[in-house]
Amino acid sequence: MELSRDRRNVLPLSAFLIARRVRPGDLVGVLLPRSWHWIVAVLGVLKSGAAYVPVDPDYPDHRIAFVLHDTAVAAVVTTTALVRRIESLVRPVGRGSVPLVNVSDPAIDRQPSTALPFPAPRQLAYLIYTSGTTGQPKGVAVPHVGVCAVITAHARRLHIDEDSRVLQFSRSVFDASVLDMWSALLTGAGAVVPTEEQAHPGPELARLIARQHVTHAHLTPSTIAVLSAPQLPNVTLVVGGEPCNAGLVDRFASDRVMVNVYGPTEATVYVSISKPLTVGSGTPSIGSPVPGVTLAVLDATLRRVPVGAVGELYVGGHGVAQGYWKRPDLTAARFVANPIGDPGNRLYRTGDSVRWNRSGELEYVGRVDDQLKIRGFRIEPGEVEKELLGYPGVVRAVVLAREDHPGDRRLTGYVETAANAAAGAVDPAALRRHVAERLLEFMVPSALIVVDHLPVTVNGKIDRQALPVPKYQGGTRYRAPATAEEAALVQLFAEVLDHEQVGVDDDFFELGGHSLMATRLANRIRAVLDREVPISAIFGDRGHQPTHLQNHDSRGPGRGVPAGSHRSPLRRSRRLPGSASAGTSDTTQPWSRTPPGVLVADVVRRCWFQGQPWLRAHAVTVRILWTDVTTLVIEAWDVPATEPGQVAIRVRYRLYRMTRLRLRHG
DSSP: OOHHHHHHHHHHHHHHHHHTTOOTTOEEEEOOOSSHHHHHHHHHHHHTTOEEEEOOTTSOHHHHHHHHHHHTOSEEEEOHHHHHHHHHHHGGGOSSOOOEEETTOHHHHTSOOOOOOOOOTTSEEEEEEEOOTTSSOEEEEEEHHHHHHHHHHHHHHHTOOTTOEEEOOSOTTSTHHHHHHHHHHTTTOEEEOOOTTTTSTTHHHHHHHHHHTOOEEEEOHHHHHTSOGGGSTTOEEEEOSSOOOHHHHHHHSTTSOEEEEEOOGGGSSOSEEOOOOOTTOOSOOOBEEOTTEEEEEEOTTSOBOOTTOOEEEEEEETTOOOEETTOHHHHHHHEEEOSSSSTTOEEEEEEEEEEEOTTSOEEEEEESSSOEEETTEEEOHHHHHHHHHTSTTEEEEEEEEEEEETTEEEEEEEEEEOTTOOTTOSOHHHHHHHHHTTSOGGGSOSEEEEESSOOBOTTSSBOGGGSOOOOOOOSSOOOOOOSHHHHHHHHHHHHHHTOSOOOTTOOTTTTTOOHHHHHHHHHHHHHHHOOOOOHHHHHSSSTTSGGGTTTOOOSOTTSOOOTTOOOOOSOSSOOOOOOOOSSEEEOOOOOSSOOTTOOOOOOOGGGHHHHHHHHHHOOOEEEEEEEOSSOEEEEEESOOOSSHHHHHHHHHHHHHHOSSOEEEOO
């Protein structure tokens, strides 16, 4: 997308928000799926003088309700498909009527495109929620000035300009999305927005990168680990979010610019960047400070430590956040007075242990507290433990990261049952479902172990070293494969999960699988069985088991796609209402309600005139996701998209105009 082209959409949206009494300094929720809509919505909110609060449609309902209540948003920008769900969540907030702004509302186009004042540098730009130590997520309040500083330095360092194309890989609720979006928009570069299926590491992402000629991508080491160097041709790689190992550097740094960055959300995206990494250079450092940032390594008495000595990292400069939203106690504990600089300045206490090397770069050592990083995601164990303790019969819980196999770090939970609880009163599978309904996907432990008593040390603390090694087991009796194809799939499941035996009814996630393992499984199925299985099929309602993937192939007619197959974006514990049957059929029947969290683009009136010629030129395969008496939302796939979000929107709007629908499943 191009900022100049979409300015005509941004300013009317700003005027629309202002007409609904959104004022400078207010907070506006942005609850949208991946698409160019999201970028336009953020720009519209910022132009109005408000700050945006990103909310992921894949969040559990109670998490969305918490964020909307905690921020007391002045409005929520969303889509038709999500309006009903948000209405039910906003209503209990108790603020009266919160305007829900539909990005497809034709009234937006009738608003004036009047230029609006720029916000003040210290004015709030966004509020992003991270995992909280007390069991509740906490909002990090970031001003405009920090964003401008880091993007300017980033673009200059990595030579991002109008000829560049920047992958928008990160989800909006992570601050890496700030880097992705603004490094494109503030330099005139192209912003390449993937669909949900394309946003998982694998062949779909690789095809998008090649087709769109992506030049810059910001990815976590865990994401890069499941890709190959040829899948990222000529891409400048920015690696961050978790420690990067020497093996990844050796695999990817030989024929590209590759840098390692470090930074907490509380300091605006990242605060340090390494020199370009080279093959054979070993474990990369987290680099030296970017312009405008102060990095200090201090001991327990807040004095500087010498080169080579380990201390805690403190960050200062323009990028330091204002603090935690409505959490003055936590803000005071983490944003402290600068003991080594000018009076009145603040430093953010990161909780990370680091040391300076003799090259003037920082080396990451670990954490000084219990905060975890799993596959690039920041997790406070206390938030997971709180949900475990909310399950009937659980009296104590502990959550930690285990690395029982090198390079495979997994979140593991242990719970102690009540002394009077009957045997089997706490079922691990039921406990997992309970947690999955309340936490984000990456916060759900890969293994949950139920014990009568958690081991303790002589001091009465939980003895983490004595906790049992998890045994990943399916919740069903073993059933052997009945066909050669089932046998092949079972073997691939066992290979990826590192199990000696997997039954055809065993659940991928109960056996310890997670999102990146799902990517590896899809890659192995493609390599061994020559079948294209979407990642979302593994996450679908029935795709967890080998037997339900045997007929799955997303490559179109004649490839054995079963009726009712799920091509939905990645989600957890969500069920789509159904799909059209295989072959050709007519349907005008509505479903009674909007399924919660359906990730779809919406019907956009202004795309109608653009969609007609495109639809005449291409055959499109579709599936109904949701409809009522006025609106139809469908999904299209296997289309030669140059701009995935816009193509999907055009297809949906064209079919909305039809009176009868001929749906052909490939």
